Amino acid sequence: MALTTLWDVAYFLASALLTLVGRVIPPLAAPLSNGDVIWGLSALVFGAILLAASMINTIMLIWFERKMLGRFMDRRGAMHVGYAGLLQNFADGLKLFRKNTFKPREADELGFYAGPIAYMVTSLLMFGVLPISTGWSDGSLPLSMLLALVIFSFAPLFIFISAWSSNNKYSLMGGMRSAAQMIAYEVPILLAVVAVVLVSGSFDLNTIVAEQQNYWFWGPLVLAMVVFAIGMLAEMERIPFDLPEAEAELVEGWNTEYGGMLFAFFMLADYLRALAGSFLIVLLFLGGWTLPTYVPSALTTFPLAGIFWFLVKTYAVFGVFVWIRAALPRVRTDQLLRIGWMRMIPLSLAAVVLAAALVLVKCLPVFGCIPSMGG
Amino acid sequence: MAAEVDTKKRAQGEGDQGLIVKPMYTAARQFMKSLVRPSTIVYPFERLEDPKFRGEVRVASGKPIGVGEVWDNYRGVHALNINTCISCNLCAFSCPDLCIDMVTVPGGDPKHPKKCPEIDYGKCSYCGFCSDACPEGCLTMTTRYELSVTKRSDMVYSPQKMFDQFQRKLPMNPIRLARPANEDAILLDAPLCIGCNACSRDCPTNCITMLDIPKGTPKPGEKPAKRIWKEPVINDSDCVRCGTCISVCPKECLFWGTHT
Ligand code: SF4
Ligand code: SF4
Numbered sequence A: 001m002a003l004t005t006l007w008d009v010a011y012f013l014a015s016a017l018l019t020l021v022g023r024v025i026p027p028l029a030a031p032l033s034n035g036d037v038i039w040g041l042s043a044l045v046f047g048a049i050l051l052a053a054s055m056i057n058t059i060m061l062i063w064f065e066r067k068m069l070g071r072f073m074d075r076r077g078a079m080h081v082g083y084a085g086l087l088q089n090f091a092d093g094l095k096l097f098r099k100n101t102f103k104p105r106e107a108d109e110l111g112f113y114a115g116p117i118a119y120m121v122t123s124l125l126m127f128g129v130l131p132i133s134t135g136w137s138d139g140s141l142p143l144s145m146l147l148a149l150v151i152f153s154f155a156p157l158f159i160f161i162s163a164w165s166s167n168n169k170y171s172l173m174g175g176m177r178s179a180a181q182m183i184a185y186e187v188p189i190l191l192a193v194v195a196v197v198l199v200s201g202s203f204d205l206n207t208i209v210a211e212q213q214n215y216w217f218w219g220p221l222v223l224a225m226v227v228f229a230i231g232m233l234a235e236m237e238r239i240p241f242d243l244p245e246a247e248a249e250l251v252e253g254w255n256t257e258y259g260g261m262l263f264a265f266f267m268l269a270d271y272l273r274a275l276a277g278s279f280l281i282v283l284l285f286l287g288g289w290t291l292p293t294y295v296p297s298a299l300t301t302f303p304l305a306g307i308f309w310f311l312v313k314t315y316a317v318f319g320v321f322v323w324i325r326a327a328l329p330r331v332r333t334d335q336l337l338r339i340g341w342m343r344m345i346p347l348s349l350a351a352v353v354l355a356a357a358l359v360l361v362k363c364l365p366v367f368g369c370i371p372s373m374g375g
Numbered sequence B: 001m002a003a004e005v006d007t008k009k010r011a012q013g014e015g016d017q018g019l020i021v022k023p024m025y026t027a028a029r030q031f032m033k034s035l036v037r038p039s040t041i042v043y044p045f046e047r048l049e050d051p052k053f054r055g056e057v058r059v060a061s062g063k064p065i066g067v068g069e070v071w072d073n074y075r076g077v078h079a080l081n082i083n084t085c086i087s088c089n090l091c092a093f094s095c096p097d098l099c100i101d102m103v104t105v106p107g108g109d110p111k112h113p114k115k116c117p118e119i120d121y122g123k124c125s126y127c128g129f130c131s132d133a134c135p136e137g138c139l140t141m142t143t144r145y146e147l148s149v150t151k152r153s154d155m156v157y158s159p160q161k162m163f164d165q166f167q168r169k170l171p172m173n174p175i176r177l178a179r180p181a182n183e184d185a186i187l188l189d190a191p192l193c194i195g196c197n198a199c200s201r202d203c204p205t206n207c208i209t210m211l212d213i214p215k216g217t218p219k220p221g222e223k224p225a226k227r228i229w230k231e232p233v234i235n236d237s238d239c240v241r242c243g244t245c246i247s248v249c250p251k252e253c254l255f256w257g258t259h260t
C-alpha cells in the first residue's frame, strides 16, 4: 500500500498496531482484525497526528516569535532551555501546568471553566480541515475553506463567555472589544475570500491550491491578500490590533482573571489561531505547498517536500506579522473600528470587483507568464 | 473627533507613511543589525569587562564602552599580590571604614609573621584609599563587581582570596593619585633612644640599620645609662613612610619631620 495520504499512514499504523497486539495475545486476534475496529483506531491515530502536528507547530511558532521579536528589540529571546531555547516553551507550559488554577469568588463557574476549553478546542478543530500538503486531508470536504472560516469565527463567542463569567470589569471590556473587533473584521475577510473563490471557482482548499499550480493568487488578488492579512491580524488580536488585551489599559484584557493551565489554554489557542491564519494566507494566496515550476525539481521532489515548503511559507508569513508587531503602535478602539468599517470593507469590495473583472475578461493566464508568481 | 485627529496628523506631516512605513523600516533595519549579534551581553557567560568587548559595544550615544570610559577607572573587588606585600599596614591605616584587618599569612618567619590585609566587603565603600596608599602597588582594584554571597562571613575576603583575584588577571586599576613628593621623614630624638632594635626589627622594608655609637660617659654622680649603644639610621629612599617604627618605639623617640 502506498502511503501517499495521511489517512493511509494512520490506517497503516493502526492496523500494524492491532496485528501486533493480535500476535502477542492470540485470543484477541480475531476481534481486532475487524474492519470497524481498525477504522476506529486509525481515526484516533489520524486525529493524534493532526493534534501533534498543530501543537508542535504552534509551540515552534511561539519560539519563532520570541526569537524574532528579540532580534527586533536588539536582544536574544529565549536561549537556555534546549538548543537556542527551542524547549523554552515546553518548560513554560510545564510551569503553567503545575500552577494552581483559581477562580474569582463571584465568577460564574460554568462559563469560567468552559470558556477557555471551548476556545482551545475550536481553535484545534480548525486544523482538521486545513491541509498542509497533498493527501493531508482526503478532499472529501468541498466546503473546507468555509468550514475553516466558520470555526475561526467561533472565537469571539467563547472569549465573551469567559470575559463575562470572570466578573471583572477589565475582562468584560476586553471581551466586548474583542467581540466588536472580530465581528467588524469578519466582513472584509469573507469578502476577500469571495475574491479568491471567484478566481479559483471552488470552496475546497485542496482545489484552491491546485488552481495555483500556474500562478499564485497573490498576483491577481494582491488587494484581497492585503485586506485578508490585515483582517487576520485583527482576528488574531495581534499588535497593532491587540486592544482586547491592551496591557496598558486593561491589565490583560479578557484573560485577566485566568491563571495556570487555563491561561496556558488561552495563550496556546491564540497562537493556534495565529498559525491557522498564516496557514490560510499561504493556502489562499501563496500557492500552498506548490512551488513555481521554474524551481529545480530537486527542490520539490524530496520526501515531505510539500509539507516543508508549506511550513517555510507559513513561518515567513508569520514573520511578517511579527515584524508588524515589532514596528507598529496599537490603534485606539475608534480607529480600529473606523479602519475596519470605513477602509477595509470598501477595499475588500474593490478586491471582489477586481477579481470578477479579471475572471470576466479572462486575463488571468497572463499571470502565469510572470516568473515571480509561479508558472 | 476622528476628522480632527486626522487634520492634526496631516499638519505634523504624519500620514500613513509616517505611521506605518517609517516604523516598519526602522524595525527591519534593527532586525538586520542584530541578526548576527544582538547587543545583549549574555551576562553570566559573557562580561562587559571582558577585553574582547572593548570598543565594540556602544552605549546609546554611540560611544564605545571601554578604553578610558568605564573600566579603566572601575573600582571593584581588590586584587592582592601576596608575594610583594611588605606588611606595611598602610592600607589598614588609610581605610576610612576600618574594614581592613591585617591577618597572618604563611611565608613569614615565626618571630616576624607576615601580615596581609583581609577586607570585609560588608563595610568597604570602594573608595580606593587603600590601593592608593599601598607603597608596593600590590593592592589594586579590579573590575570584578559580583559579591553576592549567602553568608555574611563570606563577605570577608582573606588575603588568599584576594590573591586569587590577582591571579585571574582581570583588568586592574592601581589607584595612584598624583601627589607631591613626600618630604616627610622619620626623625630621631637621639637622647631618648635606648637602642632597643624594635624599630629595625619591625620595619617592613628593612631600611633601618642599627649603628654602633660611642659609649657615653656618665656624668659625675650618676649611674651609667642602661642601654644598648646603638642608634637607628633610616634609609629615606627605601622607607615607605608607614610609621610602623614610630608606633613600636617604646620611648616615643621617633617622630615625623623634615630634614633640615
Ligand atoms: S577601598 Fe576604601 S573602604 Fe575599602 S578597604 Fe580600601 S580603604 Fe577601606
Ligand atoms: S599597604 Fe600594600 S604593602 Fe602595605 S600591608 Fe597593605 S597591601 Fe601590603
Ligand code: SF4
Pocket: B188, B192, B193, B194, B195, B196, B197, B198, B199, B200, B231, B232, B245, B248, B249, B250, B251, B252, B253, B254
Ligand atoms: S624603637 Fe625607638 S628606642 Fe628602639 S631603637 Fe628604634 S628609635 Fe630607638
